[in-house]
Amino acid sequence: MARNSIGKEFAVTSFGESHGKCVGVVIDGCPAGLPLSEKDIQAELDRRIPAQPKIVSGRIEKDKVEILSGVFNGFTTGAPIAMLVANKEADSSDYEAIKDLPRPGHADYPAREKYGGFNDYRGGGRFSGRVTVVLMMAGAVAKKLLSAFDVDVLAYTKAVGKVKMGKSLSPEEIRERRYETAVRCPDSACAEAMEAAIVKARKDGDSLGGIIECIALNVPVGVGEPLFDALDADIAKILLAVPAVKGVEFGAGFKAAELKGSENNDAYRMRQGKVVTLTNNAGGILGGLSSGMPIIVRVAVKPTPSITKEQRTINLRNMEDATIAVKGRHDPCVLPKAVPVVEAALATVLADHMIRAGLISKVLREKK
């Protein structure tokens, strides 16, 4: 059943909790012969680190990855790649006090019901944003693999609360600038407004959500396995599995629902001997298959549920109404950390599907 695994060729299994010993991953199916070191993974992990402490949580962990298996003499071997990141700074003291008070917007209540109270509730345990580190590790390998086939995956913050990036930037501009701002928005003017909004929310004991857009360039045509393993279906699945994501749309997305067919259809043309579409309302996916155009997907991220403002809840010990004010160090907006996670998630799906489509071979280069 593998509820904590995803992917069929590039299969990722996740383990670990927020306040346990570590978070970890096993990647089964990465082709042999990919140059890989802890540095490759570490570079991606470092992207989750707050560029500007004021807009993120006080819990600043310098996550350090350790590769446990599957790499030999600097190359992947074809055997499972296990990696982990130790949890260092977890402070569980705040959680005992609110053990019986489910935090609104968190999984506390349904998790307790599902697991009969045996779940590790500290910091949300298995349901914490902390587990996205697993996707970061998997995504780092996926990105390295994809880059060998010229596929590039770029995510960035498109909106924070009501502050929306209006400007349209080229992929090159996005690639260069998105990690220059603390909010991971490549439009610096807009980024400033976003930061200000986050700082204000934090001061108010409140939080903000937003929208992340992710683009994949150079994905060959025909990637995806309809019916049910359609490329957009599998992308949607992994993105909705990222904590706080409440919606996903491709290309024109929800806007497409308002368009006429003649407006929404992307016309084909030949350009330099290559098939292209003049618009990309499809977001690069038709009938669950990549069309050869850039893949464009957006996710809606809800505001961080942990806020210091008092909220109404219940006490599960006596089943009575209660109130809660969530203490601890919480990001007033998770988008800065979520941007590389979305990128990693999309890369993971693309790596899996390019292998499935036979576009990435099982051994990257012959050595023997």
Add this chain to the structure above:
Amino acid sequence: MARNSIGKEFAVTSFGESHGKCVGVVIDGCPAGLPLSEKDIQAELDRRIPAQPKIVSGRIEKDKVEILSGVFNGFTTGAPIAMLVANKEADSSDYEAIKDLPRPGHADYPAREKYGGFNDYRGGGRFSGRVTVVLMMAGAVAKKLLSAFDVDVLAYTKAVGKVKMGKSLSPEEIRERRYETAVRCPDSACAEAMEAAIVKARKDGDSLGGIIECIALNVPVGVGEPLFDALDADIAKILLAVPAVKGVEFGAGFKAAELKGSENNDAYRMRQGKVVTLTNNAGGILGGLSSGMPIIVRVAVKPTPSITKEQRTINLRNMEDATIAVKGRHDPCVLPKAVPVVEAALATVLADHMIRAGLISKVLREKK
């Protein structure tokens, strides 16, 4: 890999093409002891039939289901349930002419690339909306199964193009009225405007999309298998696998991205000894688990890509620019047919996950 299968306990395998002999399904994992007959399936299939011919395609098939296996003496046996619906009215003549001209907005081009030209291109073949009949059959069994556990799944049209249903109706009203209008919108005044818009689009040789909302009532708390088989992740996956769906959102969805945490969090309260939330911005899912509140999901459906207006395309035989006007009988708006499909898709995921959660047993009642 099972790219044409979905679900882990209630596992659905799909086969068939638009203009082949039939479309069919195998359901593996339906518990033994569920009363089931062809009538149950037929009743659901009949819901796809156009209530009003003017707003749908000329291809009016009275789909007739045949159960091939897995049912004995009126009950499911625990063995795989295979079912099929023969294709009767398929007219393939229009397709030979446009074989080399990929229709904009359709999967023609990437499918041809992926399958080396061996794919059945007639009517979109495996990529046709016709294959949603498979989900209808699976969903019919799933709904019968869920109803034995009081779970009810209700979809309806919320918007057609720019005509949006503003009124908020109760689940009871939705249940009763949604199939009373041709567009499957429970608000009759709004339904009229939607129909008018569709009729106009058809007259213009154009098409419309829209938004479908689906609600599931009485889903117990704790359904879903995080991390990756989160309930919302699996719902998103199956819905994106439905042709023409370009986005999916839960509860407040993309709106949540604009809210503050204090606005978006759903406060808990005790009501008649039961845990409830005062709002349902989460759409009944927290951390990938059902919360006990109604599950609310919306999908964006793009306008039908087949339009009679002339469109720009390419000729894949000589790789030159070309134009196309899609003939044949096509729905100017697929929402009326898509509403029961969305309902079936959600039911299929819920049946699977309720079995997975141990909430539906492997034998429904003891007989021996």
Add this chain to the structure above:
Amino acid sequence: MARNSIGKEFAVTSFGESHGKCVGVVIDGCPAGLPLSEKDIQAELDRRIPAQPKIVSGRIEKDKVEILSGVFNGFTTGAPIAMLVANKEADSSDYEAIKDLPRPGHADYPAREKYGGFNDYRGGGRFSGRVTVVLMMAGAVAKKLLSAFDVDVLAYTKAVGKVKMGKSLSPEEIRERRYETAVRCPDSACAEAMEAAIVKARKDGDSLGGIIECIALNVPVGVGEPLFDALDADIAKILLAVPAVKGVEFGAGFKAAELKGSENNDAYRMRQGKVVTLTNNAGGILGGLSSGMPIIVRVAVKPTPSITKEQRTINLRNMEDATIAVKGRHDPCVLPKAVPVVEAALATVLADHMIRAGLISKVLREKK
């Protein structure tokens, strides 16, 4: 969970019962571009037909295959291939009488317990040897696919009861002669003794089992996916899923347990520029990977449990001791029918694993 599915790339889903409407199969993942027609399947099905009625059951069905999907213009399309064979000659009258009397050696009793009595008990229902027709259909496609890569799969009867084939024949001799005798043994003298033994068993109201050996030639080196999807592991799994098989061994098999390492190890040598081993005690599989030598596997088939001799059983209605004499038309020895089934089963696993190893591409030849 897909309990009725097997294979990860060449994924086979089975449905149907002994006395239901049909037995059928869906193959998901057969590459596009394989020439395929009903004739290919029919030729394999015909191999199950008794060459000599006296040694098999009275139920002589001329099974007729129908391809429902996945084939277009004479080639596979890459879409799921559904096929079925109608059940024509099923006579269920004998089964009502013994409904409550589990037949020794059959699955009647555990099946009734597992499915709460809802299982289709007629002729063993889902547990009947009849369902091996599904493997025959899948195997026919697999063999066609493998033959395009020069892989040949050959099964034959090696022992019936205590009559054992001593002679060692070449693969060529086996290929030519095995279907010349009614018992599917390529050594005609031995075949005669086997037939005589079967005829005697039938006269005694008794039955016989035996041993089937299956050889696969020209399997490239490196096929198999250790650890758990080791080639021998997956072969063993599918063979044990064939009714009446109680054991499986590779190469020297159980004999290897008595040998010394120096006797059992297969020495490597270069022969005509190719790596070979001088012996093949490994049966062509090392560490779960094909070694490049012929794959050799043997299965132990138990004697048909349906015998007319009176046997002790219980009555499940009143839970008291009882006796039973199984009527109906039953093969006194299933080996003649089981030989092509074992061949089909091995071919199915090899097709799956050669695709998995990247040795068979997703599109067999470019057409477009």
Add this chain to the structure above:
Amino acid sequence: MARNSIGKEFAVTSFGESHGKCVGVVIDGCPAGLPLSEKDIQAELDRRIPAQPKIVSGRIEKDKVEILSGVFNGFTTGAPIAMLVANKEADSSDYEAIKDLPRPGHADYPAREKYGGFNDYRGGGRFSGRVTVVLMMAGAVAKKLLSAFDVDVLAYTKAVGKVKMGKSLSPEEIRERRYETAVRCPDSACAEAMEAAIVKARKDGDSLGGIIECIALNVPVGVGEPLFDALDADIAKILLAVPAVKGVEFGAGFKAAELKGSENNDAYRMRQGKVVTLTNNAGGILGGLSSGMPIIVRVAVKPTPSITKEQRTINLRNMEDATIAVKGRHDPCVLPKAVPVVEAALATVLADHMIRAGLISKVLREKK
């Protein structure tokens, strides 16, 4: 695809190599509420430790398990349980010398071909018997889980080379005595002869194989998921995935092929109000379902391929004939270590299938 994962509810993912940092496992799907500590795992691991150094390898590792996740306050949480054992005593020096000389009977040659030479060849890497430690860890959890449902799994050595245990012992005797002898044979006189044979083989620079029998008691009737996930099919799969296993048989096994139906069928009788069979030639499995009788399975283990005697091989660098004498510390007979591994493997499958059958719930006891 999860080639390094097995099980659908109790899903085991394996990682690690013989001479890498560690061997590890992730168990996904262990029910919440099972008391579990490192002690439970350690006790099983210790069973692999040589009781008598002279009959096993010089590499005596005191394997020490570390639980990384999935256990909280002494109970399983329902989240994935990750565990690892560090590799301490690996000495890789011997392997550089023979890097290009595939050891007969090992996976060296096919592994190098499959992975393009990128595989970790030290000590067999991923193909080493060392990876059975993973099964030991998974099996330890499975056994703890099964014991809560009174299911007991007992393996023991039945033959070493030509020394066979003739005596028939009761399960109670087996349970008590099997770990009293160095060879894990509960018949002490026979064990002495086995040890002597092993000591002689070692002195001769040779090795021995043998037969292990494993019994599972108190498995409820109806466990197993036919067709393809038949209980015996899944047991065979996991056992063939254990290095050195070349055959598997159930109950009468290959002997059944020689019996008549009237001899092999197990007659049903009522005994103390319970359904039993008077014999157990079926080995407790009928039609892929447990019958309620003890499950009996035997595996053939080949002699250790690593022997100090000179053997013929080839040099893969220049593709010429060569010779090899395998140095390093190798067990002259792996059965003493393999006995607990077989036990662990069977327990793992049974845990998986009892959950699948709905006989073990998702939360073991209510706590909240």
